[in-house]
Amino acid sequence: MKLIDLTHTFDKxxxxxxxxxxxxxxxxxxxxxxxYNDSLLTTLMHVGTHMDAPLHMIKDGKTMDQxxxxxxxxxxxxIDARGQSKIEATLxxxxxxxxxxxxxxxxxxxxxYRTKDYFENNPQVTEEFAQEMVKRKVKxxxxxxxGPDEPPFPTHKILLGKEILIIENLVNLNKLLHIPSFExxxxxxxLQADAAPVRVVARIV
Amino acid sequence: MKLIDLTHTFDKxxxxxxxxxxxxxxxxxxxxxxxYNDSLLTTLMHVGTHMDAPLHMIKDGKTMDQxxxxxxxxxxxxIDARGQSKIEATLxxxxxxxxxxxxxxxxxxxxxYRTKDYFENNPQVTEEFAQEMVKRKVKxxxxxxxGPDEPPFPTHKILLGKEILIIENLVNLNKLLHIPSFExxxxxxxLQADAAPVRVVARIV
Numbered sequence: 110m111k112l113i114d115l116t117h118t119f120d121k122x123x124x125x126x127x128x129x130x131x132x133x134x135x136x137x138x139x140x141x142x143x144x145y146n147d148s149l150l151t152t153l154m155h156v157g158t159h160m161d162a163p164l165h166m167i168k169d170g171k172t173m174d175q176x177x178x179x180x181x182x183x184x185x186x187x188i189d190a191r192g193q194s195k196i197e198a199t200l201x202x203x204x205x206x207x208x209x210x211x212x213x214x215x216x217x218x219x220x221x222y223r224t225k226d227y228f229e230n231n232p233q234v235t236e237e238f239a240q241e242m243v244k245r246k247v248k249x250x251x252x253x254x255x256g257p258d259e260p261p262f263p264t265h266k267i268l269l270g271k272e273i274l275i276i277e278n279l280v281n282l283n284k285l286l287h288i289p290s291f292e293x294x295x296x297x298x299x300l301q302a303d304a305a306p307v308r309v310v311a312r313i314v
Numbered sequence: 315m316k317l318i319d320l321t322h323t324f325d326k327x328x329x330x331x332x333x334x335x336x337x338x339x340x341x342x343x344x345x346x347x348x349x350y351n352d353s354l355l356t357t358l359m360h361v362g363t364h365m366d367a368p369l370h371m372i373k374d375g376k377t378m379d380q381x382x383x384x385x386x387x388x389x390x391x392x393i394d395a396r397g398q399s400k401i402e403a404t405l406x407x408x409x410x411x412x413x414x415x416x417x418x419x420x421x422x423x424x425x426x427y428r429t430k431d432y433f434e435n436n437p438q439v440t441e442e443f444a445q446e447m448v449k450r451k452v453k454x455x456x457x458x459x460x461g462p463d464e465p466p467f468p469t470h471k472i473l474l475g476k477e478i479l480i481i482e483n484l485v486n487l488n489k490l491l492h493i494p495s496f497e498x499x500x501x502x503x504x505l506q507a508d509a510a511p512v513r514v515v516a517r518i519v
Contacts, residue, residue, distance in 0.1 A: 118379045134505070145508075146371070147360060150355065150359065153353070165351055166351070168346075178319045182315070262349065296501035299319070300324045301323055302355070306503045310501065
């Protein structure tokens, strides 16, 4: 078994959407003084490697804790979308995607994470691509960008409207490029919220 | 494949150690007004189902993000410790535990979660039990109680001193009672801190 971690480290200096408050990670107890270390985390949900639940964009949609745990395990499919400013359904033409798969979009744009550029001119995932994901009944679509689209978020809404979850800000997708078969395991914090921090691991089988 | 979720839901009403500030989960953006939902989470690390990293009790110990992802997958071993106020090494006498296992202590005390009793008179895991875990080279020890011991935390220190991680506040361990073979997958938030919220799943193989 070989494992590849596809998750950014969450530290004190996480990039957040321009205008949003910074996340905080502060020491609240210290070993020398209190006999143990403890920390206080304060963060919005859409920071770091995280997963959107239907409620993020869908009225009365499910929160993350309402998604069954079976949603989080699936056959991985990597789509090489490097150099594309629009991620079109045509990229899927010759790709085998079985029902229940977890599809990962490797744009290469993730290399800009922790730079200002990351929040500008990022690739957009088209509505047609999202509709194809619905048609092929995938469980999750993940990507190495901050999100699939801009307001009014049509791609988000197509996916989340069908309870296809969305992982944003993935890393290390390049390490999957030449691996023929892998499973993706995506375990989110069991949070009663519109999204949650998530740990994403590829398991080479 | 059958999956069993061993993780408490994290909501607005999480029990915290007496004296600690409550966790908060607040809406910060609303679909009707802002075009999407977002939430702000504020929480100490040792709330809900979470995992302690070495730094929790060990000077210069590793933070959660420094633990290799291989630490989080292992053969599961359930120890039935119901009715025991002290969890002794003698419980392990006839138990097969291979190197790299993830050991789960089912005390039954987890039924008191979200009651005041949960923080009082909870079972204690002895130092001898912890030393046996070290000897058998397990990866993780998990339990359905708030923690293995009280100040000055000798059991915590034996385990974390050997980089054996500790999961606290597990749920649903009763569902594993008659299952002969299962894998445990424990994916924590990739946090640069002394502990992290975690999702714990048993996979029946």
